[in-house]
Amino acid sequence: MRLVDGRPTHRVGAAVGGAAAAACPVQPISSSRRSHHGKAVTTRQLAALSVTVDHVPCPQPEGVWLVNSIVQPGGVGGEWPDRVAAVRRELTKHGPPRSPDGGPDFATVTLPESDCDQVLDLLVEERVGTVVEIGLAYASSALAIGEALLRTGSRNPRHVVIDPFQYTAYDGVGWELLRNARLDDIAELVTEPSQRFLARLADAGFAADAAFVDGSHHFHNVFVDLHFLGEIVRPGGIVLLDDVWWPSVGAAVAYFETNLGWRPLPGALADGTTDPASGRPRTGAYRLPDPRPTPNFKEFRPFC
Numbered sequence: 001m002r003l004v005d006g007r008p009t010h011r012v013g014a015a016v017g018g019a020a021a022a023a024c025p026v027q028p029i030s031s032s033r034r035s036h037h038g039k040a041v042t043t044r045q046l047a048a049l050s051v052t053v054d055h056v057p058c059p060q061p062e063g064v065w066l067v068n069s070i071v072q073p074g075g076v077g078g079e080w081p082d083r084v085a086a087v088r089r090e091l092t093k094h095g096p097p098r099s100p101d102g103g104p105d106f107a108t109v110t111l112p113e114s115d116c117d118q119v120l121d122l123l124v125e126e127r128v129g130t131v132v133e134i135g136l137a138y139a140s141s142a143l144a145i146g147e148a149l150l151r152t153g154s155r156n157p158r159h160v161v162i163d164p165f166q167y168t169a170y171d172g173v174g175w176e177l178l179r180n181a182r183l184d185d186i187a188e189l190v191t192e193p194s195q196r197f198l199a200r201l202a203d204a205g206f207a208a209d210a211a212f213v214d215g216s217h218h219f220h221n222v223f224v225d226l227h228f229l230g231e232i233v234r235p236g237g238i239v240l241l242d243d244v245w246w247p248s249v250g251a252a253v254a255y256f257e258t259n260l261g262w263r264p265l266p267g268a269l270a271d272g273t274t275d276p277a278s279g280r281p282r283t284g285a286y287r288l289p290d291p292r293p294t295p296n297f298k299e300f301r302p303f304c
């Protein structure tokens, strides 16, 4: 763990060259990385491994790494996912280990258990290997995503979690829970606003199979998040959003649906929570077009 601005933080170790390197305050690239068992893995070995991994569809471009990324030749499995499930159950049953003074209320901010289960099932079905998540809070969704990453059997699971307020508003409780589940072996916490960080992540050529968006709910921030996720999530990958029932979130994703070919996944997340008033589901799931579209501004379609 490093300290940035006096706060503990984990950062994505995206090693980038040239101008991007200057702009990206990330942990310097090392020529070797630890495996899950502490054994050093050279970048050359890793590059060789990544081409043999059949169900990790997103090998990263040369020189783009996650510091905590691990490689398991036989895939991740065993008791680890069960341990994550146990931490999830404990959180659902008893709430977070502590609530920071004046901190956000757990029941209000966290993704409900049934929605977490839906997210987990969908990500396992999609066999994701790399997920970008926005909004850690008390880690309900992050634990479900981490469990999914382990259950897919990926040899190189990666989870990038972005939340600028994890230590200022949540006293680090969400990250602590991920550590209790040992998910810090596959996850990185970035403590800066997603709408700033994602631009650099995209610039570095980082690729993900899926993203989960539950950060700032301001229209402009969600819109910027989705714009950069459209570059980061591979063509044919998926983007999941919480709170699409809020007009600010729903309007942002409507642009991508109406103009950029993002397709709602029919039936996905259908058994999750719904708005009691309107009956609308709280979460949404979208498949990105493959190949990426090159839209014509003259064909812009108003979206809300």
Ligand SMILES: C[S@@+](CC[C@H](N)C(=O)[O-])C[C@H]1O[C@@H](n2cnc3c(N)ncnc32)[C@H](O)[C@@H]1O
Residues within 6 Å of the ligand: 109, 110, 111, 134, 135, 136, 137, 138, 139, 140, 141, 142, 162, 163, 164, 165, 166, 169, 192, 193, 194, 195, 214, 215, 216, 217, 221
């Ligand atoms: C509704 S909570 C997320 C709940 C979480 N998914 C869970 O299941 O516990 C929203 C989170 O987004 C974070 N957030 C707010 N603005 C953000 C931003 N600009 N970038 C990233 N995260 C942000 C907040 O600190 C908060 O932790």
